[in-house]
Amino acid sequence: MVGEDPGVAVAEPKAAALSLSPDQQIALYRQMVRIRRFEEKAAQAFMRAEIKGFCHLYIGEEAVAVGALSALEQRDAVITAYRDHGVALARGTSARACMAELLGKRTGCSKGMGGSMHLFDRAHHFYGGHAIVGSHTAVAAGLAFAQQYENTGGITLCLLGDGAMNQGVVSETLNLVSLWRLPIVFLIENNEYAMGTSVARSSAGLPLVNRGSAFDMAGRTANGMDVEDVRASVAEAVSLARTEHLPTLLEVKTYRYRGHSMSDPDTYRTKQEIAEQKKNDPIFLYRKRLEERRILTEDLAKQIDDEARAEAQDALTFAEQSPEPDLELAFSLLFSPEDRIDPVPRPRYSDI
Amino acid sequence: MAKITYRQALNQALAEEMERDPAVFLMGEEVGEYQGAFKVSQGLLQRFGPKRVVDTPISEAAFSGVGVGAALYGLRPVVEFMNWSFSFVAFDQLVNNVGSLRFMSGGQFDLPIVFRGPSGGGTQIGATHSHCPESWFAGVPVLTVVSPAFPEDAKGLLKSAIRSNNPVFFFEGERLYGLEGEVPDAEFLTPIGQARICREGGDLTIVSGGYSTHTALSAAGALAADGKEADVIDLRTIKPYDFDRIAKSVQKTNRLLIVEENKPFAGWGAQIAYDIQHRLFDWLDAPILRVTGLDIPQPYNAKLEGQVLPNVERILAAARQLLA
Ligand SMILES: Cc1ncc(C[n+]2csc(CCOP(=O)(O)OP(=O)(O)O)c2C)c(N)n1
Ligand SMILES: [Mg+2]
Numbered sequence: 285m286v287g288e289d290p291g292v293a294v295a296e297p298k299a300a301a302l303s304l305s306p307d308q309q310i311a312l313y314r315q316m317v318r319i320r321r322f323e324e325k326a327a328q329a330f331m332r333a334e335i336k337g338f339c340h341l342y343i344g345e346e347a348v349a350v351g352a353l354s355a356l357e358q359r360d361a362v363i364t365a366y367r368d369h370g371v372a373l374a375r376g377t378s379a380r381a382c383m384a385e386l387l388g389k390r391t392g393c394s395k396g397m398g399g400s401m402h403l404f405d406r407a408h409h410f411y412g413g414h415a416i417v418g419s420h421t422a423v424a425a426g427l428a429f430a431q432q433y434e435n436t437g438g439i440t441l442c443l444l445g446d447g448a449m450n451q452g453v454v455s456e457t458l459n460l461v462s463l464w465r466l467p468i469v470f471l472i473e474n475n476e477y478a479m480g481t482s483v484a485r486s487s488a489g490l491p492l493v494n495r496g497s498a499f500d501m502a503g504r505t506a507n508g509m510d511v512e513d514v515r516a517s518v519a520e521a522v523s524l525a526r527t528e529h530l531p532t533l534l535e536v537k538t539y540r541y542r543g544h545s546m547s548d549p550d551t552y553r554t555k556q557e558i559a560e561q562k563k564n565d566p567i568f569l570y571r572k573r574l575e576e577r578r579i580l581t582e583d584l585a586k587q588i589d590d591e592a593r594a595e596a597q598d599a600l601t602f603a604e605q606s607p608e609p610d611l612e613l614a615f616s617l618l619f620s621p622e623d624r625i626d627p628v629p630r631p632r633y634s635d636i
Numbered sequence: 637m638a639k640i641t642y643r644q645a646l647n648q649a650l651a652e653e654m655e656r657d658p659a660v661f662l663m664g665e666e667v668g669e670y671q672g673a674f675k676v677s678q679g680l681l682q683r684f685g686p687k688r689v690v691d692t693p694i695s696e697a698a699f700s701g702v703g704v705g706a707a708l709y710g711l712r713p714v715v716e717f718m719n720w721s722f723s724f725v726a727f728d729q730l731v732n733n734v735g736s737l738r739f740m741s742g743g744q745f746d747l748p749i750v751f752r753g754p755s756g757g758g759t760q761i762g763a764t765h766s767h768c769p770e771s772w773f774a775g776v777p778v779l780t781v782v783s784p785a786f787p788e789d790a791k792g793l794l795k796s797a798i799r800s801n802n803p804v805f806f807f808e809g810e811r812l813y814g815l816e817g818e819v820p821d822a823e824f825l826t827p828i829g830q831a832r833i834c835r836e837g838g839d840l841t842i843v844s845g846g847y848s849t850h851t852a853l854s855a856a857g858a859l860a861a862d863g864k865e866a867d868v869i870d871l872r873t874i875k876p877y878d879f880d881r882i883a884k885s886v887q888k889t890n891r892l893l894i895v896e897e898n899k900p901f902a903g904w905g906a907q908i909a910y911d912i913q914h915r916l917f918d919w920l921d922a923p924i925l926r927v928t929g930l931d932i933p934q935p936y937n938a939k940l941e942g943q944v945l946p947n948v949e950r951i952l953a954a955a956r957q958l959l960a
Contacts, residue, residue, distance in 0.1 A: 336938060337760035388760070388937035399762050399936030415764045416722065417694045450693035451725065478694055480670035486693040552670060611943055614935050633900035634931040 304512065306579045310588075312354060312511050313574060316346040316567045317592045319370040322379055325596035326369065326386055326400075330546045334604070335386045338415075339400045342370030344541035347566035348473050349374040351506075351514025352441060352536075355522050359438040361409045361427045363420050365445055366401035367473075367540075368413035377405040383599035389606035396609040397617065409438075417478075418444065418451025421470065425457050428468035432529070439467040439525040441518070447478020449492050458533065462499040467525040469518065470496075470533050473508065475540045480552035496533030508538030509564040539564070638821055643813040645787035646676045649794035650714065652823070654684050657712060660798055663690040663699055664716030664753075673718045674754065674813050700726035700751070704733045707749040707803075714798060717753035720807060721767045734803045735776040750797045752806035755783075756847055756897050757945055759810050763933035766941075768898035770846075773805050774875040775902075780828060781874040783807040785849035787817035789872050792826025800828065807874075809847045831878035833885075837865025840955055841885040843908060844895040845871035848946050852895045855951035864959055866893075874904050882908065883916060890921040891958045895946050900928040925954045 304312070323341045330339045342349065345367075353362060353374040364371045372382050377393055385392030386400050393405050394413075403413040411427060414420035424442030431438045448454060449472060461468050472492055476483055489495060493503045502524055506517035514536055521532035539561040543550035574580035619630060640648070654660045661684075666673045668681040668691040681689040692699040696717065703713040717723045723730060730751065738745050757766030774781045782797060782804055784790040790808065797804035834849065835856050844852040849870040856866040867885040871877050886892050892912055894905035909924040930944040 337762065337936060338765075388940075394936075396937040396940070397763075397933075397935045399760065402762055402764075402936070415762060416725070419725070447694045450695045452695065452697045453725065479673070480666055481691065481693075485669075485691065608939055609935070609937055611930075611940060614932055614940055614944075618932060632931045634928050 309574055309579050312350055313570055313580065314588050315350040315374055316511060316570065317588050318379070318595060319346045319350065319373050320567060321592040321596040322373060322382070322599065323369060325600050326383070327546065329386065329600055335400065337399050338366065339386065339546045340367040340544065341542045342367055345473060345475060345508065345538045346370055347511035347514055348508045348536050348538050351511040352471055352518040355515050355519040356441060359409070359436055361411055361431065361438060361440040363411040363424045363427065363440065364413065364443040365417065365420060365448065366413060366415040368401065368403045371443060372403045372405060372410055375405065375410045376408045377403065377410060379595050379599035380602040384603040384606050387603040389603055390609040390613065391606040395613065395617070397614065418448040418454045421448070421454050421457045424468060425461050425466055428461065428466035431467055437526065439469065439522055441469050441471060443471045443473055445478060446472055446474040446476070446483050446492060447481065447486060449495065450486055458496060458501060459499045461531040462501045465529040466531055467529055468531045469521040469525055470531070471518065472533070472535045473538055474535055475538045477544070479544045479548065491535055493533055493535035502530055502532040504532055504534045506534060506536045508536040509566045509569060511566060511570055637818040639816050640787055640819050641813065642787045642790050642815045643674065643676055645791035645819050646794055646808065647678055649791045650677065650680060651683065653795055653798040654680070654688060659710065659712045660714065661688040661690065661711065662714045662716065663692060663703060665692055665694055665718050667691060667716050674810065696722055696726040697729060700729040701733065703749050704729055704737070704747070707747045708737065708745045712748045712798060714750045714752060717751065719765055720753050720755035720769055721765045723751065723769070730773065731776055735778055739778065746801050747803045748801045750804045750806055753808060754810045755807045756809050757934045757941060758847065760936055760938055760941055762936045766934035768929065770807055770874050771898050771902060771904045774904055778803065779875065780804045781807070782828065782872065783846040783874050784872055785812065785846055785870050787815065788819045789826050789832065791819055792824050793828065793872060796825045796828050807846060811847050826872070829873045829876045829878060831881040832870045832872055833867065834870050835866065835868040837867050838889055839864045840866040840891045840893060840958060841869065841882065841889045842866045842893045842895060843869045843871060843882055845874055846897065848895045848897045851946055851948060852951060855948045855955065858948060858952055859955055866955065877908060879911060882912065886912060886916055887919050890919055892920070892924045893954055893958055894924065894926045895951055896926065896928050897946055898929055900926065900931055903928055922958050925958055927951050927954050
């Protein structure tokens with residue numbers, strides 16, 4: 285697991301309410317299963333060329349989004365990179381709206397304009413799906429800036445990959461959020477690889493969480509295969525952000541089972557390595573734990589799984605039957621209507 | 637002549653130039669152990685070793701700057717962007733440093749550097765990944781902008797770009813990598829700044845570049861069914877472009893249609909249209925038309941993306957309007 289002793293100045297956390305009711309535990313389990321089944325369905329749809337372009341699956345990493353987002357309030361903001369299906373689902377975006385976006389349909393959460401990498405859902409304070417590596421971390425700081433400015437009491441959770449830590453903008457942003465004491469949590473989803481490059485081949489100064497110490501940020505690590513551990517760590521960081529205006533850099537160790545995207549031949553690691561990692565499967569482990577706690581029965585587990593499969597299938601059917609967006613819709617999305625200045629003429633320069 | 641893919645042609649150019657000159661090295665994300673995100677650098681790590689095939693972190697701003705420094709010092713870097721859309725995080729290096737250092741130093745330094753990778757849309761990877769920044773970079777006075785459409789030119793132009801003592805921005809295409817074509821077996825260079833005539837006809841001149849050349853050729857084929865024949869000119873080099881070759885054709889056909897994938901406003905076609913009307917006004921029988929990407933970010937949806945990109949339908953409509 286990452287950095288036993290990252291040597292980071294860790295601010296003293298407020299005691300977070302960590303005792304989870306049976307219902308909450310079942311809810312965590314259910315969310316992970318929903319995401320897994322959704323992603324498997326997306327993979328099938330990709331193989332049938334119903335989904336095109338890039339499609340990055342979250343399989344293996346479910347506990348990260350589920351644990352982290354379960355520690356948030358509705359008023360908080362969430363933003364992530366392009367591996368975003370699980371995050372959107374955990375945030376509350378419907379499976380139908382997600383799948384329809386993956387199929388490029390008008391009913392998709394981004395109206396078919398964004399695709400798999402660009403899911404957005406304003407109603408759930410989900411600020412996207414961003415495909416330029418690292419770019420969204422500065423945007424995340426802007427969300428936190430506005431939350432502070434407006435004194436909403438909300439905080440921002442920004443998920444990013446291990447590879448993204450090497451973008452210059454991320455270092456600039458970490459400095460700035462610490463300097464300005466913005467209410468934000470950066471969660472590194474360390475799945476050991478950025479495409480085919482392992483963390484060790486891309487990054488000096490490991491563990492990555494150490495980088496926060498250069499800016500006096502609170503640093504924390506969590507086991508991304510344990511949904512409760514993720515939840516507890518994020519809850520502490522959220523509480524620091526909300527009550528102390530102290531940003532945290534949190535490194536969560538996880539693993540993706542599938543290739544980087546559906547188009548990745550995945551030749552840079554061994555089958556054995558993947559098999560070894562699957563022994564820590566977050567869903568399997570949590571199921572066992574809940575069974576030991578006598579919270580989950582085999583029947584209930586089966587029911588949850590059946591419902592998740594049905595939901596994923598329903599989402600795909602909905603997406604398949606949904607209408608395509610057209611150019612008129614696309615052009616209507618370009619500009620916000622003006623109401624404080626005179627309307628601005630907007631010729632389409634491509635019209636002959 | 638051997639039939640190889642555009643990807644293999646680039647690979648051969650890299651290998652030959654690295655063989656020829658130990659100062660040439662390749663740097664970028666996944667170029668080494670992964671063998672290239674699009675396999676352009678396949679086998680190069682094994683052949684030239686990690687000193688000359690350098691895997692980088694996802695740090696475009698930094699490794700572009702490293703390329704600049706290495707070039708100032710005398711090396712000849714080839715810097716790969718996995719996608720030109722990712723070069724924007726390095727815009728300062730590309731525009732301020734590559735664009736001005738030689739000039740501002742009073743000509744003391746050379747910048748023999750190539751930045752290369754795929755640009756453009758058509759693979760449904762959305763607005764952030766589908767840019768055609770050729771015209772943006774062409775706006776920087778000292779930059780040479782190259783965009784080959786065929787395997788032969790991909791090889792010959794990349795070799796010229798690497799041997800050039802000036803910075804060359806080299807635009808490939810995800811949709812072009814798999815394209816096959818004849819490439820000479822013997823060593824050759826394709827000159828920078830010369831267009832290629834892909835098809836000859838007397839009724840109309842169509843100028844294009846990169847992937848759009850292929851769309852333009854399909855349209856010219858369809859036009860022939862109407863009994864109209866087009867000269868199709870593939871620019872190969874966008875800046876400096878081959879004015880003389882276009883002029884010669886326009887003096888024959890008196891009609892010019894420009895097809896470019898980038899967005900319309902201040903695209904390279906606008907520069908060509910300006911130059912042609914300015915210098916050959918009397919030769920034109922109709923206004924110059926441009927078919928460009930529609931003035932909208934790239935949508936993910938397949939049907940929409942097909943409409944946004946220059947397509948045969950829109951080219952035919954413009955050609956018929958010109959010929960009417
Ligand atoms: C600026 C930029 N450079 C390169 C890419 C191509 N790219 C997309 S994802 C990726 C790997 C990112 O890995 P990581 O941050 O670890 O996230 P993960 O995919 O593992 O979730 C790369 C290199 C990009 N999208 N943006
Ligand atoms: Mg990663």
